[in-house]
Amino acid sequence: MKKSTTGLLLGSALVVGLSGCASSASQSSAGASASGDSWYQHPFVCGLAGGLIGGGIGYATSGESDEDQGAAIGSTAGATIGAMLCADTSPAPAPAPRDTDGDGVNDADDQCPGTPAGVAVDAVGCPLDSDGDGVPDYQDQCPGTPAGAEVNALGCEEDLVLRDVNFEFDSATLTMGAENILDGVAEKLLANKNVRVRIEGHTDAVGSDAYNQQLSQERADSVAAYLASQGVSADRMRTIGYGESQPMASNETDAGRAQNRRVELGEWE
Template sequence: MRKFMLAALAGSVVLAGCTTNPYTGERQVAKAAYGAAIGAALGCGIAAATTEKGKRDDRCLQGAAIGGVAGGGVGVYMDVQEKKLRDRLAGVGVGVQRDPATGAINLIMPGNITFPTAQASIRADFYPVLDAVADVLKEYKNTTISVSGHTDNVGADAYNMKLSQDRANSVASYLVNRGVASGRVSAAGYGKSSPIASNSSEAGRSQNRRVEVRINPPAQ
């Protein structure tokens, strides 16, 4: 009986953790669901080992439920944060990506909607977007934020490096001014060194002119 209940609980956790990948449209199981299922198994095992025989089934189920939540841990924390960011940033031109290796959330802010041409002062019509980002960051206080500036390959390297650093500083400072703790935020400029598209076309160069806000999972 205990095994049956545990299997059902673990199965429901995994099914609940199934999401649709926004880039491929395929159904997939979130990492948090795997952690929750493992936590459920461990919780049941501990409860069963420390409870008299006649009460093991109930204690197993309780232990599995507690372990499932704990097992979800950082994955659940980041999953919910990602969902809120996607909801708040829908339709504003900012890309939201999840790093499958680290679980970090990356916000890609194209230069043409974030800054005037060749400037590092944030466009006033972009303030509401950064306000929305700051609201979510303040709610999830256990993450750190790495802001990086990037340019295309047009112009002198020194100019591009300075512009990318100034733009990263502008976004980082804005988030701090909106209430995100300064100790959580760092900023760095990378000039033309980290393109995400080919610089051989204007379309590619436009993609490379960007600021990225990387939201790093809390240490486990």
């Protein structure tokens, strides 16, 4: 190649190279992302321009005996430098924080991963335990337990009397109001799948012992059947009828007999 053509080669290469560099520098200063770069800012194009420039310079600065070698060395060096100049060296964006259980606390800070959907949590992602009894609110059948009290797996100090779980007169058929209360019991039992429960039926002293024993068993069974219909596994429940044998109040008054007609829920250990 004649030295006279080297100027034309260098001039053309410089135009291409300087145009790309100028555009790249302009976009970089404006905060443009790599994905918005023009085609002439691609590392391949910059490498090609750098190869032309380097090859031309290497050729022009070499003696007549080593022109080809100088051009090759210059082209290689220029291509490498050009590609490096246009390479995207901006740091990779940090990964977005993850919140796998959707409780509002990022996984990196979540000390109780896997919280069920919709459960209220504290600042470290653990379910709230308002009374501090060790049983989370969403599983606690007895909220508001006094501080320091020992509780069972239901969150209760003792068996829970299911207030207002009543039956039709002289039968084991649950009233509509009773079913509404048992819906809440079932919800918490479903949230606390590791606990098994005893369901105990009790009556007042009106009627024979044998009749009351049978009626109390049927009422306990009725409660268990309803809970099972709401999804609580039957093998987690045990029913017992005590009849009139365990009164909690006097059977001599209407108020006392009403207290004695009850269903209790306790932990089945």
